[in-house]
Amino acid sequence: MHITRRTALFGAVALATPFGSAFAADPIKIRISSPAVESDWHARMLTVFKDELAKTAPGEFDIEIHLNATLFKQGTEPAAMERGNLDMAMISAQDIAKIVPAWSVFTAGYLIRDTDHQQKVFRGAIGQEFYKMVSEKMGVHILDVGYLGTRQLDLRGTKKIKTPADLAGVKLRMPGSDAWLFLGKALGASPTPVAFGEIYTALQTGAIDGQDNPLPTDKAAKFYEVTNQIVLTSHLVDAIFLSISEKTWAKLSDAQKAKVQAAAAKAVEWNTTNRLKDEAELVAFFKEKGLEVYAPDVDVFRSTVQKAYLASDFAKDWPAGIVDRVNAVK
Numbered sequence: 001m002h003i004t005r006r007t008a009l010f011g012a013v014a015l016a017t018p019f020g021s022a023f024a025a026d027p028i029k030i031r032i033s034s035p036a037v038e039s040d041w042h043a044r045m046l047t048v049f050k051d052e053l054a055k056t057a058p059g060e061f062d063i064e065i066h067l068n069a070t071l072f073k074q075g076t077e078p079a080a081m082e083r084g085n086l087d088m089a090m091i092s093a094q095d096i097a098k099i100v101p102a103w104s105v106f107t108a109g110y111l112i113r114d115t116d117h118q119q120k121v122f123r124g125a126i127g128q129e130f131y132k133m134v135s136e137k138m139g140v141h142i143l144d145v146g147y148l149g150t151r152q153l154d155l156r157g158t159k160k161i162k163t164p165a166d167l168a169g170v171k172l173r174m175p176g177s178d179a180w181l182f183l184g185k186a187l188g189a190s191p192t193p194v195a196f197g198e199i200y201t202a203l204q205t206g207a208i209d210g211q212d213n214p215l216p217t218d219k220a221a222k223f224y225e226v227t228n229q230i231v232l233t234s235h236l237v238d239a240i241f242l243s244i245s246e247k248t249w250a251k252l253s254d255a256q257k258a259k260v261q262a263a264a265a266k267a268v269e270w271n272t273t274n275r276l277k278d279e280a281e282l283v284a285f286f287k288e289k290g291l292e293v294y295a296p297d298v299d300v301f302r303s304t305v306q307k308a309y310l311a312s313d314f315a316k317d318w319p320a321g322i323v324d325r326v327n328a329v330k
């Protein structure tokens with residue numbers, strides 16, 4: 001064939017198109033930040049998310065997982081996602097409530113009954129309404145709800161705790177936000193703000209008398225090494241919301257969005273299954289480590305905490321009828 005300038009150019013375009021679109025596109029970088037420790041289930045579920053995307057969308061994403069709050073401090077992730085400085089995080093209702101006060105309803109102790117209730121509330125109509133607020137007011141798209149576990153008290157000392165009155169004067173570490181601190185107060189304790197990464201040392205030195213977290217986290221972060229008892233108050237069926245910055249979300253094609261959404265569902269499912277199994281087995285583990293593990297008068301804790309929330313300033317920001325609607329989800 002006689003090669004003219006025109007055929008040469010045509011050849012170049014014909015070659016450039018398939019290679020340019022299908023092979024040369026840079027993978028989309030997704031940086032995820034969390035304060036979680038490496039062996040905890042919600043930290044590990046991020047690898048499940050990454051591995052799933054490597055299978056369903058090979059070469060399309062470059063997922064970077066940053067644990068132990070090395071990239072962003074605990075609680076600063078939502079603002080970083082809003083600005084587009086961070087792509088993904090697992091955020092709490094307490095983080096969200098700082099910006100969207102209606103969300104404080106989900107920081108209330110003894111509202112969500114169990115994992116099944118949590119999933120039905122957030123994957124149903126209530127979740128849709130509340131996720132929309134987060135998208136509109138925070139520039140964050142919630143992919144799915146994850147079960148962080150049921151929070152229990154983990155204390156130094158041997159004083160038996162039966163009711164909230166027994167917690168008077170106990171310096172209970174809580175994460176540093178109003179909603180968290182209120183939970184500590186509602187339980188009857190003196191709440192003290194400490195970042196997750198500093199709990200171990202604060203317990204060790206006696207700067208705090210205790211902390212609350214789900215049992216799998218107490219194990220993963222080794223809090224049992226520096227505490228003497230676990231009181232099974234089950235005061236908060238806690239959630240983390242696997243989320244992506246709206247700025248990052250907007251960069252994805254519809255097909256990529258579907259793959260990210262499916263990978264998120266797979267990851268949270270994996271987390272929930274493992275965490276529930278662990279929670280059922282861990283009492284024996286802590287007893288073996290020499291801790292006292294016992295149930296207090298949970299009915300008294302429940303009624304005291306529920307009353308405190310209903311009478312709180314937080315409740316003024318709750319949409320009318322929301323508590324009844326949440327309770328009605330079966």
Ligand code: KDO
Pocket residue numbers: 034035036037040042074091092175195196212213217
């Ligand atoms: C904590 O600081 O106690 C907490 O459990 C709060 C959660 O919202 C979440 O931030 C969690 O820490 C971290 O992921 C560390 O496990």
